[in-house]
Amino acid sequence: MDDRTYTADAEPGEEVTVAGWVHEIRDLGGIGFLILRDTAGRIQVKFEKEEMDDDLVATGLDAARESVISVTGVVEEEPRAPTGVEVSPEAIEVVAPADTELPLDPSGKVDAELSTRLDNRTLDLRREEGQAVFEVRAEMLRAVRTAFRAADATEINTPKIVATGTEGGTELFPITYFGQEAFMNQSPQLFKQLVAGSNVERVFEIGPIFRAEEHNTPRHINEATSIDFEGAFCDHEDAMDVCEDVVVAAYEAVADNCGRQLEALGLEAFEPPETPFPRLTYEEAIERINATGALDEQLTWGDDLPTEGEKALGDDVGGHYFITDWPAEIKPFYIMNHEDGERSTGFDLMHPRMELVSGGQREHRREHLIEGFERQGLDPEAFEYYTKMFRYGMPPHAGWGLGAERLLMTMLDLDNIREAVLFPRDRQRLSP
Ligand code: AMO
Numbered sequence: 244m245d246d247r248t249y250t251a252d253a254e255p256g257e258e259v260t261v262a263g264w265v266h267e268i269r270d271l272g273g274i275g276f277l278i279l280r281d282t283a284g285r286i287q288v289k290f291e292k293e294e295m296d297d298d299l300v301a302t303g304l305d306a307a308r309e310s311v312i313s314v315t316g317v318v319e320e321e322p323r324a325p326t327g328v329e330v331s332p333e334a335i336e337v338v339a340p341a342d343t344e345l346p347l348d349p350s351g352k353v354d355a356e357l358s359t360r361l362d363n364r365t366l367d368l369r370r371e372e373g374q375a376v377f378e379v380r381a382e383m384l385r386a387v388r389t390a391f392r393a394a395d396a397t398e399i400n401t402p403k404i405v406a407t408g409t410e411g412g413t414e415l416f417p418i419t420y421f422g423q424e425a426f427m428n429q430s431p432q433l434f435k436q437l438v439a440g441s442n443v444e445r446v447f448e449i450g451p452i453f454r455a456e457e458h459n460t461p462r463h464i465n466e467a468t469s470i471d472f473e474g475a476f477c478d479h480e481d482a483m484d485v486c487e488d489v490v491v492a493a494y495e496a497v498a499d500n501c502g503r504q505l506e507a508l509g510l511e512a513f514e515p516p517e518t519p520f521p522r523l524t525y526e527e528a529i530e531r532i533n534a535t536g537a538l539d540e541q542l543t544w545g546d547d548l549p550t551e552g553e554k555a556l557g558d559d560v561g562g563h564y565f566i567t568d569w570p571a572e573i574k575p576f577y578i579m580n581h582e583d584g585e586r587s588t589g590f591d592l593m594h595p596r597m598e599l600v601s602g603g604q605r606e607h608r609r610e611h612l613i614e615g616f617e618r619q620g621l622d623p624e625a626f627e628y629y630t631k632m633f634r635y636g637m638p639p640h641a642g643w644g645l646g647a648e649r650l651l652m653t654m655l656d657l658d659n660i661r662e663a664v665l666f667p668r669d670r671q672r673l674s675p
Pocket of ligand 1: 410430432454462463464465467471472600602603642643644646647648660
C-alpha cells in the first residue's frame with residue numbers, strides 16, 4: 244500500500260489514507276468518533292452524521308472493534324482529539340472484519356490472564372505494552388550485535404541438532420535423526436570454542452537453546468535465546484569486561500531509542516546500570532548471604548546458591564554484580580581451574596533478581612580437558628570431534644552465555660519470563 248500514511252505522520256491540511264485497526268468507537272448521537280490504531284500510534288476519525296453520507300457513517304461507526312479498516316480523508320487540526328488532529332473521512336473500507344466477541348481486550352481496559360494472552364498473542368501484541376516489550380527486545384538485540392562488532396567479534400550460527408549434550412544438570416530433548424538418536428542443543432558451548440580456536444578468534448551467537456528442565460518457574464523456559472561470546476587469547480577477566488560492555492550497551496540503546504516504549508511500560512525513570520559491576524568471589528558471596536540471616540542453614544564451600552540466597556545477596560548489593568572463583572566441583576568440565584585446583588575461573592553475572600550469565604576461561608590443555616570429561620561422567624570418545632582440535636594449537640580462550648529473555652525481563656521488570664518471549668515453550672505450552 245504505497246499511498247498509506249502512518250497515523251503519526253498525518254499532518255493537518257493533507258489528504259491521507261490511513262489503515263489499521265478499529266481501537267474504539269464512540270457514538271454520541273449527532274457526532275461519532277472512531278479511533279484508528281496502527282503501529283505508529285492512533286488517530287481520531289470524526290463522523291458528522293447530518294453532513295456525511297449515511298453509508299459512510301454506518302461503515303465507520305458499525306465496524307466491529309479490531310476490524311482492519313482503511314480511511315481516506317482530510318486531516319484537520321483538532322486540539323480536543325487525543326493527538327491534536329483528526330481525519331474527516333471521504334471513503335472507508337472494511338479490509339478485514341473482526342468477530343464482535345474477542346478473547347481479550349487489546350485496548351488494555353480489561354486485564355487478561357497470561358495464558359489467555361499467550362494463546363491469543365496476535366491480539367495481545369496489539370496492546371501498547373505488548374508491542375513495547377518486543378520493540379525493546381529488537382533494540383536490545385541490535386545493540387548487543389553492535390557492541391560485539393565493536394569488540395571485533397564475528398557472528399556465527401551453530402547447529403541446534405546435535406549428537407551429545409554439554410550442560411550437565413539440565414536434561415536433553417531427544418529427537419530421531421534419520422533413525423539415529425540425536426538431541427536439541429542445550430548450548431553452542433563446544434561449537435563456539437571450536438570456532439574461537441580458528442583464525443576467527445572472537446565470535447558471538449544469538450540463537451535458541453533447549454533445556455528439558457522439569458521446573459516450572461517465572462524465570463525458566465524450555466526454549467530460550469542465548470547470547471553467547473567466545474574469545475581466543477581472552478581470560479575470564481577479559482570475558483567479564485566484554486560481558487559488562489554488552490549488557491551496558493543494551494541498556495544504553497534502550498534508554499536512548501525506546502522512550503515511547505518505556506513510557507508505555509511505565510518505566511520513565513529507566514537508567515542503565517552503574518559500572519563497574521562489583522566482582523565478588525564465591526567465598527565472599529556465601530559469607531555475605533550467611534550474614535544476611537536470610538537462610539535457615541548457613542552455606543558452606545561447594546554449595547550451590549539457593550534462590551533465596553541469591554535474592555538476599557541481590558538486595559544487599561543492589562545492582563548487577565559478578566560472582567567469581569566458583570568451586571571447581573560445581574562448574575562444568577570445560578571451565579579452567581585456578582592453580583589450586585579447588586577454585587575455578589567460572590563466573591556468573593547476577594542481576595539482583597536472578598542469574599543472567601555463566602562464563603569462564605576454558606580448559607585448553609587437552610589432557611586436563613579429557614580428565615574433566617571423565618570427572619563429569621561423560622565419555623570423551625563421544626566428544627572426539629571437539630577434543631581432537633585441541634591437538635592442533637588451541638589458544639587460551641574464554642567466554643560466556645547470557646539469557647536474552649532474562650536480560651529483557653530484568654531490564655523491563657517483567658514478572659514472568661514468558662512475557663519476554665513471543666511464543667514460549669514450557670511444561671504446559673507447545674502451541675502456539
Ligand atoms: P548456563 O547453563 O548457565 O551456561 O546458561 C547461560 C544463561 O542462559 C540462560 N538460561 C535460561 N534462561 C531461561 N530459561 C532457561 N531454562 C535457561 N537456561 C539458561 C540464563 C543463564 O545464565 N555454556 C554455558 C555458558 C558459557 O559458559 O559460555 C551455559 O550454557 O540466563
